[in-house]
Amino acid sequence: xxxxxxxxxxSAIGDPTRRRMLDLLxxxxxxxxxxxxxxxxxxxxxxxxHLVVLDRVGLVHVTPEGRERRYRVDEVQLARAxxxxxxxxxxxxxxxxxxxxxxxxxxRSQKK
Amino acid sequence: xxxxxxxxxxSAIGDPTRRRMLDLLxxxxxxxxxxxxxxxxxxxxxxxxHLVVLDRVGLVHVTPEGRERRYRVDEVQLARAxxxxxxxxxxxxxxxxxxxxxxxxxxRSQKK
DNA sequence: GTCGCCACGCAACCAATGGTTGCGTGGCGA
DNA sequence: TCGCCACGCAACCATTGGTTGCGTGGCGAC
Numbered sequence: 606x607x608x609x610x611x612x613x614x615x616s617a618i619g620d621p622t623r624r625r626m627l628d629l630l631x632x633x634x635x636x637x638x639x640x641x642x643x644x645x646x647x648x649x650x651x652x653x654x655h656l657v658v659l660d661r662v663g664l665v666h667v668t669p670e671g672r673e674r675r676y677r678v679d680e681v682q683l684a685r686a687x688x689x690x691x692x693x694x695x696x697x698x699x700x701x702x703x704x705x706x707x708x709x710x711x712x713r714s715q716k717k
Numbered sequence: 718x719x720x721x722x723x724x725x726x727x728s729a730i731g732d733p734t735r736r737r738m739l740d741l742l743x744x745x746x747x748x749x750x751x752x753x754x755x756x757x758x759x760x761x762x763x764x765x766x767h768l769v770v771l772d773r774v775g776l777v778h779v780t781p782e783g784r785e786r787r788y789r790v791d792e793v794q795l796a797r798a799x800x801x802x803x804x805x806x807x808x809x810x811x812x813x814x815x816x817x818x819x820x821x822x823x824x825r826s827q828k829k
Numbered sequence: 830g831t832c833g834c835c836a837c838g839c840a841a842c843c844a845a846t847g848g849t850t851g852c853g854t855g856g857c858g859a
Numbered sequence: 860t861c862g863c864c865a866c867g868c869a870a871c872c873a874t875t876g877g878t879t880g881c882g883t884g885g886c887g888a889c
Contacts, residue, residue, distance in 0.1 A: 734847080
């Protein structure tokens, strides 16, 4: 019973810079490579590359506006990603719980 | 209000191979680089490198046994990692919820 | 109109990382 | 003691996250 995870989606949100970008986009509603890089410790070009990755997995969408390219978070897709986080977390949680129960059972049987 | 995340811990569980390794270790209780690589699509050496990473952030511990090096999951540290997953997930969830509420409010105000 | 600013895309380059193969060494069982 | 086998180390390769440098095309000011 292995945990089924969309590796592309996971690795997209696995990068700390991309996570912060999603944070910023969620906070402001939208943003461009330039505005994002203003609030990040990396250059505009680095941000642009990350935006390509996020766009490829559908976590963001672009709308060209004049000479700007405005990015917005796809809430449905982000919700899917969040669900995956929860899945992995709860699966491991379940395993840890079981281990804990077994450990307690052993402890009890040794005490008697 | 940015999400405080231990990037080292997160990136340790961010790699799909390392996640599957943790899965295997949890399922079997313990394992060596060789036994893990038997159940993974990568070589023993690749697994060994990942074990170094996992050990460095404290997610696993080693106990040398004869000519083997037996690895076990540190449940406390894994629980911490799971908690971080939950944190990020719930933070994004909250933002998504707020956006949804705002969207609904706008929709209502337009309908009246 | 045209001129200049500025957001963007493209390209070359660099370091770190996840992967490989090859080889040497040291326990343990026959 | 001899051979097997798990391990560590080293060299190497591809991908990726980052940089700098440069060309181009909208848009506002004059």
